[in-house]
Amino acid sequence: MSISLSNTISLRPDLHIDYSQLSELCARWQIVEPALFGSVLRDDFRPDSDIDLLVQFADTAKITFFDLDAIEQQFSPFFGNRPMDLVTRNAIENSYNPIRRQNGPDLLN
Incomplete structure (x- = not known):
């Protein structure tokens, strides 16, 4: 991932995000910490993959x-108008799902 002088974040060769617009959206919704996880950060990311956002x-x-x-x-x-899978930090920290609780600390660190 890199940030250029034009405030564009390049996650992948085909996926670029305008940092200032993203920052405005986070401020509007009072999101203090956005984080990507899942296939967007791995080599198995495909054109039909969704975006996992914590x-x-x-x-x-x-x-x-x-x-x-x-x-x-x-x-x-x-x-790129991909489907989103939004997860809140609070949902992981307070989950009754034992798998999520077990793997949650890896996501949160």
């Missing part, structure tokens, strides 16, 4: 399930 919201953010859907829709254009 977010941490500000403590003051009041986010509903409808908001989560809207956030996915608004982030998708940054990644």
Whole structure:
């Protein structure tokens, strides 16, 4: 990943993100820490792969399930209109799923 002087983040040769627009979107939704995980960071990323996004919201953010859907829709254009899989940090930390709890620390570090 590299950031150029034009504020464009190049994740892959075919995937470039405008940092200032991404920053504005995060501010609008009170996202204090966005992080990618999954195939977008690995060699098995394909043209039909979705984008896995882990977010941490500000403590003051009041986010509903409808908001989560809207956030996915608004982030998708940054990644070539690919489907988004949005996961919140809080959901991993407080999950009842033993696999997610076991693997969650790897995502969060």
